[in-house]
Amino acid sequence: MVDDVVAQLRAGDDVAFTKLVAEHHKGLVRLARTFVGSQSAAEEVAQETWVAVLDGIGGFEERSSIKTWLFRILVNRAKTRAKKQGREIPFDVQEDEAHPDESRFSKLGFWGGPRPWTESDMDDKRIVEIVRRELDNLPEAQRAVVVMRDVEGLEAKDVCNVLGIQETHQRVLLHRARTKLRAIIEKELGDQP
Numbered sequence: 001m002v003d004d005v006v007a008q009l010r011a012g013d014d015v016a017f018t019k020l021v022a023e024h025h026k027g028l029v030r031l032a033r034t035f036v037g038s039q040s041a042a043e044e045v046a047q048e049t050w051v052a053v054l055d056g057i058g059g060f061e062e063r064s065s066i067k068t069w070l071f072r073i074l075v076n077r078a079k080t081r082a083k084k085q086g087r088e089i090p091f092d093v094q095e096d097e098a099h100p101d102e103s104r105f106s107k108l109g110f111w112g113g114p115r116p117w118t119e120s121d122m123d124d125k126r127i128v129e130i131v132r133r134e135l136d137n138l139p140e141a142q143r144a145v146v147v148m149r150d151v152e153g154l155e156a157k158d159v160c161n162v163l164g165i166q167e168t169h170q171r172v173l174l175h176r177a178r179t180k181l182r183a184i185i186e187k188e189l190g191d192q193p
Contacts, residue, residue, distance in 0.1 A: 035078035068158040142177035
């Protein structure tokens, strides 16, 4: 299937390209927004990415999925734009970052764990609204990882490839982001998820 899309793109198939843009453009813009300061800059980075895809499809070696390749191009362009804007995103784990709420752990140091969410909880529009709102408040590195993993559905190895980080680091960033989001949801919804 991927081979077909790549072959179609290499052949200059406008329909295949339009379909690819329709499928991935929103995700590219969402991820670009993590790196650059405004929605318009994120749109520009996404557009630059599509131009780079057209220019570079002949060199795509198919060692990763086309989605991972798209995201890698976007991240490179977004980092360059962010650097020009004076916005550097640290992808190292900050020691001074807030740690999980200590009250969530027993006296022996075991985590009590959250109440499991049910299928109906996941459909709750309030949770979706809170997550959308709070994504912008996460540190950039955490937001980038959670957007790629939980919103765009990339595998951990692909996120590591796109961001140029180690898998352990990716797990730490993802855990911290999810912990922060869950804490906010639990605080706002009380006894609910």
